[in-house]
Amino acid sequence: MSDKYSEAVGTFPKLDRIIWLIFFVVAALPIIFPIGLPLDVTEVTRDYYATIEDIPEGGFVIYSFDSGMGAFAEMGPADIGTITHLTKVIKKNDVKVMFVTTAGPEGQIALNVILTQYVDMSGIVYGEDYINLGLIPGYESTLAALAEDLHKIAPTDVEGTSLVDIPWTADVRGAEDYDIFIFSTATSPDPYPRQWAQYDKPILAVAQAATASWIRPYHEAGMITAYLPGQRGGAEYEVMLGAPGLGCSYMDAQSLTHVYAILLILVVNVQWYLKRKEEEK
Amino acid sequence: MSFLKRREAVQLTFTILVLFLIFTYYTGILKDVRSDILYWAPIIVTFTYFIGLVNVFKHNALRIQRRERDWQYTPLLFIGFLAVFISKYISLPTYDWLINKLLLPMQIAMLGYVGIYFFTMFFRGARTRNWAATILLGSAILTMFGNAPIGPGVHPIFGQIFMWIKDVPNTAGMRGLLIGMGTGIILTVVRKMLGQEKALVVGEVENV
Numbered sequence: 507m508s509d510k511y512s513e514a515v516g517t518f519p520k521l522d523r524i525i526w527l528i529f530f531v532v533a534a535l536p537i538i539f540p541i542g543l544p545l546d547v548t549e550v551t552r553d554y555y556a557t558i559e560d561i562p563e564g565g566f567v568i569y570s571f572d573s574g575m576g577a578f579a580e581m582g583p584a585d586i587g588t589i590t591h592l593t594k595v596i597k598k599n600d601v602k603v604m605f606v607t608t609a610g611p612e613g614q615i616a617l618n619v620i621l622t623q624y625v626d627m628s629g630i631v632y633g634e635d636y637i638n639l640g641l642i643p644g645y646e647s648t649l650a651a652l653a654e655d656l657h658k659i660a661p662t663d664v665e666g667t668s669l670v671d672i673p674w675t676a677d678v679r680g681a682e683d684y685d686i687f688i689f690s691t692a693t694s695p696d697p698y699p700r701q702w703a704q705y706d707k708p709i710l711a712v713a714q715a716a717t718a719s720w721i722r723p724y725h726e727a728g729m730i731t732a733y734l735p736g737q738r739g740g741a742e743y744e745v746m747l748g749a750p751g752l753g754c755s756y757m758d759a760q761s762l763t764h765v766y767a768i769l770l771i772l773v774v775n776v777q778w779y780l781k782r783k784e785e786e787k
Numbered sequence: 788m789s790f791l792k793r794r795e796a797v798q799l800t801f802t803i804l805v806l807f808l809i810f811t812y813y814t815g816i817l818k819d820v821r822s823d824i825l826y827w828a829p830i831i832v833t834f835t836y837f838i839g840l841v842n843v844f845k846h847n848a849l850r851i852q853r854r855e856r857d858w859q860y861t862p863l864l865f866i867g868f869l870a871v872f873i874s875k876y877i878s879l880p881t882y883d884w885l886i887n888k889l890l891l892p893m894q895i896a897m898l899g900y901v902g903i904y905f906f907t908m909f910f911r912g913a914r915t916r917n918w919a920a921t922i923l924l925g926s927a928i929l930t931m932f933g934n935a936p937i938g939p940g941v942h943p944i945f946g947q948i949f950m951w952i953k954d955v956p957n958t959a960g961m962r963g964l965l966i967g968m969g970t971g972i973i974l975t976v977v978r979k980m981l982g983q984e985k986a987l988v989v990g991e992v993e994n995v
Contacts, residue, residue, distance in 0.1 A: 521910075522907050522910075522911075525906050525907060525910055526903050526906065526907075529902075529903060529906050543936040543937055543940050544936060544940060545936045546936075546939055546946065548950075574894070575886075575890060575891050575894040575895070576894040576895070576897060576898055577898065578891065578894070578895055579895050579898060579899070580898065615886055615890070619886070619887065619891065623887075642829050643828075643829050643832035643833055643836065644825075644828035644829040644831075644832045645832075647825050647827075647828030647829070648825075648828060648829055650825050651822060651825035651826055651828070651829075654818070654821070654822050654825065655819075655822040658822050658823070658826055659822075659825070659826055659829070696965075696968075715934070718953075719953070719957045719958065719960075719961045720961055720965075722953070722954070722957070722958045722961060723958055723961050723962040723965055726958060726962075738934060738935075757935070757936050758936075760934075760935045760936075761935040761936050761937035761938075761940075762937070764931040764932060764934070764935040764937070764938075765932075765935075765937060766906075767905070767906065767909050767931055768928050768931055768932060770906065770909040770910050770913075771909050771913045771924060771927075771928060772928075774909070774910050774911075774913060774914070775913070775914060775915050775924075778914055778915075779915075
């Protein structure tokens with residue numbers, strides 16, 4: 507096995523290994539020694555914050571948590587920020603939150619990691635303030651069913667308690683009883699507005715920076731109220747919450763790695779241009 | 788051939804269901820029946836998980852039996868699956884350890900691995916060979932610089948350029964793509980109902 511490994515590593519030219527090593531140093535250093543570059547909060551992040559702040563007293567939030575651990579570095583800060591904010595409005599306005607996962611089992615793993623390790627859940631009681639429906643596979647069909655008839659698609663929560671026995675879910679039937687939809691996805695955001703926008707309730711999205719461009723047309727059309735794109739969105743939300751965390755520390759690293767990437771592109775193109783000129787002679 | 792295995796039966800079931808769902812969606816009539824049909828999806832998907840599990844086990848057991856290339860790694864799959872599955876029910880601390888100390892860092896590392904290859908790509912593939920490539924690279928540079936705090940920190944114009952690229956050409960392109968996708972979905976459903984999309988509706992049935 508070790509021979510095979512050496513053989514495989516040996517196929518990468520030495521220059522690539524140097525590029526990777528510099529990348530590693532450039533990404534790691536600002537996380538260990540934060541620079542604290544100032545970060546402007548965009549309007550869409552302010553809208554996201556305001557939408558959660560404006561949830562009415564006793565309001566009902568449905569949060570479809572469909573991103574996995576693979577995207578945690580990218581989306582974790584935004585998800586942590588959103589749930590942290592929800593805990594605040596739970597305490598302030600007696601808001602109720604219902605988590606669910608529809609796309610695959612990974613969402614539940616990531617959600618549990620965030621709830622147990624990253625968000626201060628003191629004073630928040632399971633069953634009284636929030637519940638988790640667990641994984642209900644089916645993705646888009648499940649999203650449609652959750653909006654149409656909650657008790658039919660999810661008769662019990664993840665612990666097996668009937669939704670009829672939980673006072674604040676007993677009378678909730680579907681989208682008309684929800685005050686806000688939130689979703690977090692590392693893949694296609696299409697199914698969410700497609701199934702939920704018809705109910706004319708605010709929809710918030712947490713997405714990867716790469717899929718933010720996918721969300722933007724829905725946002726401009728008013729089908730998605732606001733969204734947090736990747737690490738940048740998470741960092742901006744931490745600034746809004748007044749609690750810099752993972753996202754802000756990643757931003758310094760992102761600044762330096764982006765500059766490194768730009769330098770690589772420029773250097774290689776200047777080198778290529780000069781080489782071409784020389785060949786033409 | 789049994790009637791249920793005939794393509795007409797599958798075709799008819801699909802078409803009736805689609806037409807019924809469209810009808811109830813727009814009229815609200817028989818909404819409860821529609822909810823029942825939507826409720827089938829999680830049940831079917833749950834069974835597909837089970838089928839997937841059986842196939843993964845079967846495929847990998849055969850790999851070991853046939854001593855196929857790199858078969859030595861395959862037992863790790865069984866060990867990993869059983870460790871997570873059993874620990875979830877008999878030892879939650881072990882399960883938490885497996886998730887937090889193994890799965891979480893490994894999955895994050897996989898995403899980081901993609902990032903590392905991006906840097907090789909920047910170095911080896913990012914050449915301004917023609918005008919299209921130059922525009923692509925130029926917008927990539929401005930986007931990277933404007934998205935990270937350092938860009939607007941150097942000069943606010945970089946943040947504004949980034950916002951313009953994001954809000955105008957990028958959104959316009961994505962809007963066109965989404966309209967194309969939506970039209971494609973509608974056309975595919977119509978083709979399926981007319982029996983033109985055989986591979987997706989009846990192709991598999993013919994092999995039963």
